[in-house]
Amino acid sequence: MVLNVGVIGTGNIGSDHVRRLATQVSGARVAALFDVDGERAGAVADRVGARVHSQAADVIEDIQVDAVVIASPGDTHADLVLACVAADKPVLCEKPLATTVESALKVLEAEVAHGRRLTRVGFMRRHDPGYRAVKVAVDDGSVGEPLLMHCVHRNASVPAGFTSDMSLTDSVIHEIDAARWLLGDEIVAATVVAVRPSPLATNGMRDPQLVLLETAGGAVVDVEVFLHCQYGYDVRCEVVGANGTVSLDTPTTGALTRSGRREQAVPEDWRVRFAPAYLDELQQWVDGVASGNGGGGGSSAWDGYAATAVAQACVASLSSGARTAVGLVDRPTLYA
Numbered sequence: 001m002v003l004n005v006g007v008i009g010t011g012n013i014g015s016d017h018v019r020r021l022a023t024q025v026s027g028a029r030v031a032a033l034f035d036v037d038g039e040r041a042g043a044v045a046d047r048v049g050a051r052v053h054s055q056a057a058d059v060i061e062d063i064q065v066d067a068v069v070i071a072s073p074g075d076t077h078a079d080l081v082l083a084c085v086a087a088d089k090p091v092l093c094e095k096p097l098a099t100t101v102e103s104a105l106k107v108l109e110a111e112v113a114h115g116r117r118l119t120r121v122g123f124m125r126r127h128d129p130g131y132r133a134v135k136v137a138v139d140d141g142s143v144g145e146p147l148l149m150h151c152v153h154r155n156a157s158v159p160a161g162f163t164s165d166m167s168l169t170d171s172v173i174h175e176i177d178a179a180r181w182l183l184g185d186e187i188v189a190a191t192v193v194a195v196r197p198s199p200l201a202t203n204g205m206r207d208p209q210l211v212l213l214e215t216a217g218g219a220v221v222d223v224e225v226f227l228h229c230q231y232g233y234d235v236r237c238e239v240v241g242a243n244g245t246v247s248l249d250t251p252t253t254g255a256l257t258r259s260g261r262r263e264q265a266v267p268e269d270w271r272v273r274f275a276p277a278y279l280d281e282l283q284q285w286v287d288g289v290a291s292g293n294g295g296g297g298g299s300s301a302w303d304g305y306a307a308t309a310v311a312q313a314c315v316a317s318l319s320s321g322a323r324t325a326v327g328l329v330d331r332p333t334l335y336a
């Protein structure tokens, strides 16, 4: 059986997902797509032989579309996921699930009322071989009880229009999900310290920032987020346990040794660094949907809601300078 996928949003990551679905993922084809930029949608559709619709709802309601990938901007996600749930279609929604806690909660409530998990959120680090190795070492007790997690999230630069809040809601949200997943615990408080801004940060953006996250069980996670680091894309993670530590492997794209020096290439951006993770994420999702379980494991709507709630607490802390508590609703049994 071939899964017919509809894609909404064909920008940076949407067009990449279309290419992967069409050429690398087995058991799937891109049947239909939509982007508000019709020319862009047309060009992407031509490459893979997909239909172009004139609105997102038409992709979701297309009877020849079995499942939907959402890769439009974050503030469009919640309404589109709600439409997928109403249409009983499995959906892989790029992060974030929603840009407000209220809209994330609406998704959660709709899915609970529907009675079946249809939503996966594109927190692809759960599919990265390096992160998976860290998870194994934490879960099998190799490093003992996890106490601390140190993270670095650096981008060479970000597009114009990227804001201080987006460092938290668009970038640190990956560490928020990774910390909840690796430590198996909810985050209950966030504190953000804005560092003296890099002279290269534009539009008054507070960059870098330091983020402290506290878990219910008392572990603490620190994140340096620096989105104008210039030199490349650099994501690091170390979990410090009672008996040892485990660090993320940071794959390079090449190593050059000559003239008494060794140089290692740094990936240019997330496309390069996490390419295997995006592919594994899509393949697992396609296999899961095809086997009738709505898309299998990975980040659920609950994970998407919790990450949004923590990211919003970070935004509040950046603005107030104060430690900010995270209040989550009770976890519905659908996500037990």
Ligand code: NAD
Pocket (backbone or CB within 6 Å): 008, 009, 010, 011, 012, 013, 014, 034, 035, 036, 037, 040, 056, 071, 072, 073, 074, 076, 094, 095, 096, 122, 123, 124, 170, 270, 274
């Ligand atoms: P982008 O701006 O390159 O692409 C967004 C596309 O959506 C554009 O083509 C735009 O025309 C289109 N669009 C805008 N409004 C729309 C609407 N209402 N309906 C349909 N299409 C619409 O952005 P991007 O970098 O591709 O990011 C898209 C999403 O993917 C964001 O939520 C972002 O956070 C996420 N993302 C995730 C990762 C990751 O590592 N998992 C990496 C990059 C982006």
Ligand code: ISE
Pocket (backbone or CB within 6 Å): 155, 170, 171, 174, 270
């Ligand atoms: C982007 O949207 C992503 O999700 C990347 O993984 C992240 O590293 C980057 O900072 C975000 O802007």
